[in-house]
Amino acid sequence: MIRTFKYPLLPNRRQAAVLAQWLECCRILYNVALEERREWWRMARKGRTYMDQTRELTELRAQDPAYREIPVGVSRSALRQLERAFQAFFRRVKRGEAPGYPRFKGRNRFDSFGIGRVSMEGKKVRVPKLGLVRFRKYRELGGEILDARIGLRAGKWYVAFSCDLGEAPERKPVQDPVGIDMGLESFATLSDGSKVENPRFLRKGEALLARRQRVLQKKKKGSKTRAAARLLVQKAHEHIRNQRLDFARKLSAELLERYDGVFFEDLNVRGLARSRLAKSVQDAAWGTFIRTLVGKAECAGRWAVPVDPGGTSQRCSECGLTVAKELSERTHRCLACGLVMNRDHNAARNILALGRSAAVVFSLSPN
Numbered sequence: 001m002i003r004t005f006k007y008p009l010l011p012n013r014r015q016a017a018v019l020a021q022w023l024e025c026c027r028i029l030y031n032v033a034l035e036e037r038r039e040w041w042r043m044a045r046k047g048r049t050y051m052d053q054t055r056e057l058t059e060l061r062a063q064d065p066a067y068r069e070i071p072v073g074v075s076r077s078a079l080r081q082l083e084r085a086f087q088a089f090f091r092r093v094k095r096g097e098a099p100g101y102p103r104f105k106g107r108n109r110f111d112s113f114g115i116g117r118v119s120m121e122g123k124k125v126r127v128p129k130l131g132l133v134r135f136r137k138y139r140e141l142g143g144e145i146l147d148a149r150i151g152l153r154a155g156k157w158y159v160a161f162s163c164d165l166g167e168a169p170e171r172k173p174v175q176d177p178v179g180i181d182m183g184l185e186s187f188a189t190l191s192d193g194s195k196v197e198n199p200r201f202l203r204k205g206e207a208l209l210a211r212r213q214r215v216l217q218k219k220k221k222g223s224k225t226r227a228a229a230r231l232l233v234q235k236a237h238e239h240i241r242n243q244r245l246d247f248a249r250k251l252s253a254e255l256l257e258r259y260d261g262v263f264f265e266d267l268n269v270r271g272l273a274r275s276r277l278a279k280s281v282q283d284a285a286w287g288t289f290i291r292t293l294v295g296k297a298e299c300a301g302r303w304a305v306p307v308d309p310g311g312t313s314q315r316c317s318e319c320g321l322t323v324a325k326e327l328s329e330r331t332h333r334c335l336a337c338g339l340v341m342n343r344d345h346n347a348a349r350n351i352l353a354l355g356r357s358a359a360v361v362f363s364l365s366p367n
Helices: 013-044 048-062 072-095 201-218 224-258 276-284 286-300 345-362
Strands: 002-010 112-114 117-123 124-127 131-135 144-153 156-166 177-182 186-190 195-197 261-265 305-306 330-334 340-342
Touching: 002 305, 013 112, 013 144, 048 072, 072 112, 131 177, 156 201, 177 345, 186 330, 201 224, 201 276, 261 286, 261 345, 276 340, 286 305, 305 345, 330 345, 340 345
Parallel strands: 177 261, 261 305
Antiparallel strands: 002 131, 002 156, 112 144, 117 124, 124 131, 144 156, 177 186, 186 195, 330 340
C-alpha cells in the first residue's frame, strides 16, 4: 500500500534560491526534451524514449557544468515526467478518448521535481548536493520511503514522501453500512436521514478572489507588481483548495468511524463539471471527497463501494415503484405505498439497497 505524506518545506534563503534554480532547469529540460521528440517524429517518423534521452542527458552533464551542479536524479525526474505525459497521451488515444498532446511548460505550469530516495534526521530531510533542509513535521511518517518530491505552490515550498506502508489491513465484513446521495443543495444525504451541509468554499471566497483578479488584470505584463498580484491570486485559490481537502478528510474519517461500509454514487464528475451547473459541481468537489474516502477506507480496513446511480432518485425505496420527478421536485411521494420523504433521502436509501446487493455478490458481508 503506497501513500504520500506531504509537509511544508522550510528552506533558508540560500536553499530556496538553489531549489528555484533546479526547478527552472528541470522546466527547460522538459521543454527541450519535448521539442526533440516532436522534431524526431516530424522529420524521421521516429520516437524518442526515456532511455534515449537519459543517455543524452549524461552527455549534456559531461559538457555543461551548470547541469553537473544539479543532482542527476533531479534532472531525470523531468524526463520521467515527460515520459508519463506521453504514456497518458497514447493511453487516451487507444481508448478513443480526446487526447491532449503534451504541452510546453511555462514558468507557472511547472512546479515540482523528484529527488529520489532520501534520508531524514529528525525534522530535516537530506537533499542531494544541498544538505539538510527543515520541514514542518506535523505528523509522523509511516512505512519505507520510496521516493520524494519537492515542489513550489502559491509561493510556498513543500516536500512529498511516497511511502510503502506494507500490506493493507484485511477488510472486515460489512455489518453496519450507510448509503450516501451527493448533491448541491446538501453536500450529502445519508440513508439514515441525516444531512451534511454544502460548505460552498468557492462561493464564500469568490469576492476576495475577484478583487485580487481585478488587481492582477491591471498590472503590466512582466512587471514585479504583476508577479506579486499573481501570487496573491494563487494563494486565494490554494486556500480554497485546502479548505475542500480538509473538509473531505474530516467527513471521510467521521463516516468510516461510524460505519464499516460506505456506498456512494459512481458519478461522472467530469461530465457534470461541463454542464450548466459546472461552477457548483466544481465547488462541491465530489471527486476530492470520493478519492479521500476510498483511500481512508483502504487504510482503515473498511469498504467504500461505488454503485450505479441510475434511477435511484426516481425509484421508491419502500416498494420499488418508479415515481417520475423533475429535478425541481424535492419531495418523493409514492401513490402505491404512500411513502413521503425528501427526494435525496429516498435516493440514499436506494443507494444503500444497491450497496447491500453488491456486498452479497462480492462477498463483502458474511451472508
